[in-house]
Amino acid sequence: MTTYTLTDLGWSDHFARQLSEDDAALTPARISEVHRSQLIALSEAGDLRLIPTDSAGAYAVGDWVLTDGTSALRRLDPVTDLHRRAAGHAVGAQRIAANVDTVGLVTSCNADFNVARLERYLALALASNALPLVILTKADLCDDPDSYKRKAERMSPLVTAITVNAKDPEDVKRLTPWCRNAQTLALLGSSGVGKTTLRNALTGETEATQGIREDDAKGRHTTTHRALRPTLAGGWLIDTPGMRELQLSGTSGGLEELFDDIETLAAECKFSNCAHDTEPGCAVKAALENGSLEQARFDRWQKLRREDQYNSETIAAARARQKSFGRVVKEAMSTKSRYKRGYED
Numbered sequence: 536m537t538t539y540t541l542t543d544l545g546w547s548d549h550f551a552r553q554l555s556e557d558d559a560a561l562t563p564a565r566i567s568e569v570h571r572s573q574l575i576a577l578s579e580a581g582d583l584r585l586i587p588t589d590s591a592g593a594y595a596v597g598d599w600v601l602t603d604g605t606s607a608l609r610r611l612d613p614v615t616d617l618h619r620r621a622a623g624h625a626v627g628a629q630r631i632a633a634n635v636d637t638v639g640l641v642t643s644c645n646a647d648f649n650v651a652r653l654e655r656y657l658a659l660a661l662a663s664n665a666l667p668l669v670i671l672t673k674a675d676l677c678d679d680p681d682s683y684k685r686k687a688e689r690m691s692p693l694v695t696a697i698t699v700n701a702k703d704p705e706d707v708k709r710l711t712p713w714c715r716n717a718q719t720l721a722l723l724g725s726s727g728v729g730k731t732t733l734r735n736a737l738t739g740e741t742e743a744t745q746g747i748r749e750d751d752a753k754g755r756h757t758t759t760h761r762a763l764r765p766t767l768a769g770g771w772l773i774d775t776p777g778m779r780e781l782q783l784s785g786t787s788g789g790l791e792e793l794f795d796d797i798e799t800l801a802a803e804c805k806f807s808n809c810a811h812d813t814e815p816g817c818a819v820k821a822a823l824e825n826g827s828l829e830q831a832r833f834d835r836w837q838k839l840r841r842e843d844q845y846n847s848e849t850i851a852a853a854r855a856r857q858k859s860f861g862r863v864v865k866e867a868m869s870t871k872s873r874y875k876r877g878y879e880d
């Protein structure tokens with residue numbers, strides 16, 4: 536069993552500041568896997584299996600918790616928090632990973648490269664507070680990989696892109712600046728772009744790239760789950776297998792950063808609630824008309840903003856309903872206990 540120091544695990548002042556004297560007897564541990572009834576965590580005392588004291592959804596891989604060795608007693612406020620709208624019919628946000636320094640948005644130098652999808656991933660990465668890094672795989676199969684790098688970097692000044700042959704471990708070493716010295720890199724991307732191949736090269740693991748697949752009614756999916764793994768370079772890697780749907784929620788800050796130019800124009804519109812449609816004095820429409828703003832980019836901004844607004848509002852409304860339901864239940868319980876006490880008295 537490998538043991539780590541807190542520094543090796545990515546501990547920083549941000550977490551130390553959250554401790555009080557009462558916490559002196561507790562141990563900080565970093566969550567490496569989240570299961571329904573158990574958390575796996577790494578600590579100076581080695582690997583721990585912890586009982587969650589909150590719902591499993593409250594924890595994300597990469598979170599720091601304080602433990603007595605048995606339970607995860609308190610979750611510390613993360614530095615970065617990667618989340619999406621939960622997939623399927625459930626209404627809620629789902630935490631994907633926490634305390635990630637860099638989100639690696641993996642796409643290949645081929646038809647998988649899609650500006651609209653990358654913008655969606657970028658908005659998520661920026662909203663989480665982590666740095667985005669576009670990792671362009673299959674460079675060895677492409678005649679002009681640099682053209683993809685240029686396309687990616689043109690999306691936003693906040694984007695750094697790197698082309699790589701994921702199958703060549705020497706080439707993959709160019710990613711070490713993002714996953715050494717206890718830095719955490721998370722990989723996001725569609726199926727088949729090379730996330731498992733990158734993970735194997737960065738961690739030295741040898742699990743087959745096809746993973747272990749299981750057939751179920753919904754089709755084939757990998758059975759491997761999200762985990763925090765040590766890299767050969769002394770940092771951490773979080774991979775996110777099986778995430779097919781990345782719906783935005785609570786991402787407005789990320790969209791503002793990514794579409795900073797449009798947001799700046801929108802601030803110059805005559806009406807503060809301008810829909811950039813038929814209003815007079817619309818700076819956005821003027822930019823579209825004079826060609827300084829690309830129509831397709833404007834359309835993608837509108838679409839992502841609407842999706843984020845809709846999901847954020849739906850989730851906020853569901854939370855409010857849950858809260859008021861909780862209040863009704865609490866009131867009913869206290870009435871019942873008053874009644875019961877009265878009856879017994």
Ligand SMILES: Nc1nc2c(ncn2[C@@H]2O[C@H](COP(=O)(O)OP(=O)(O)OP(=O)(O)O)[C@@H](O)[C@H]2O)c(=O)[nH]1
Nearest residue numbers: 672673699700701702726727728729730731732744
């Ligand atoms: N030539 C070449 N092949 C690659 C590269 N990256 C991945 N591949 C191949 O592409 C296929 C898919 O790679 P994976 O690593 O399984 O992709 P993944 O993103 O983990 O896919 P899922 O497990 O479905 O999420 C494998 O056959 C890899 O060998 C690359 O940079 N160059």
Ligand SMILES: [Zn+2]
Nearest residue numbers: 804809811817
């Ligand atoms: Zn306008």
